[in-house]
Amino acid sequence: MSHLCRIIKKEEIPLWKRILIRLLGKYPAFRTDPYGYGITEYYYSYCSKHGYFIDYLHGYHEYLRCPKCQEKFLSS
Numbered sequence: 198m199s200h201l202c203r204i205i206k207k208e209e210i211p212l213w214k215r216i217l218i219r220l221l222g223k224y225p226a227f228r229t230d231p232y233g234y235g236i237t238e239y240y241y242s243y244c245s246k247h248g249y250f251i252d253y254l255h256g257y258h259e260y261l262r263c264p265k266c267q268e269k270f271l272s273s
Contacts, residue, residue, distance in 0.1 A: 201231060201239060202252045202264045210241060210249060218243050223261055226251050 207215060218224045223240040230236050237253050244250060244263035252261045 201229070202250070202262075204247055204250045204263075204265060205241075207249055214241065215249070218249065 210218070214224055218241050223242045226239045226241045228236050228238045239251050239253050240261060242250055242252060242261040242263075244266060247263050247265040250261075250263050250265075252264065254260070255262060
């Protein structure tokens with residue numbers, strides 16, 4: 198998982214973006230090329246257990262994974 202994927206405090210996101218995140222499931226955060234393989238777009242999303250987070254789209258179905266939930270899954 199990228200070093201840019203992380204849990205963020207809700208105070209870091211404006212209220213109107215938090216509303217869109219909860220309604221749409223994701224909202225674009227930024228685009229970058231962290232490893233030199235091409236531009237990757239990162240999104241804000243919400244986990245009911247851990248709150249707001251930033252992640253990139255995974256897999257064919259383009260889903261987002263909470264970094265804390267993924268960490269727990271990999272450690273078990």
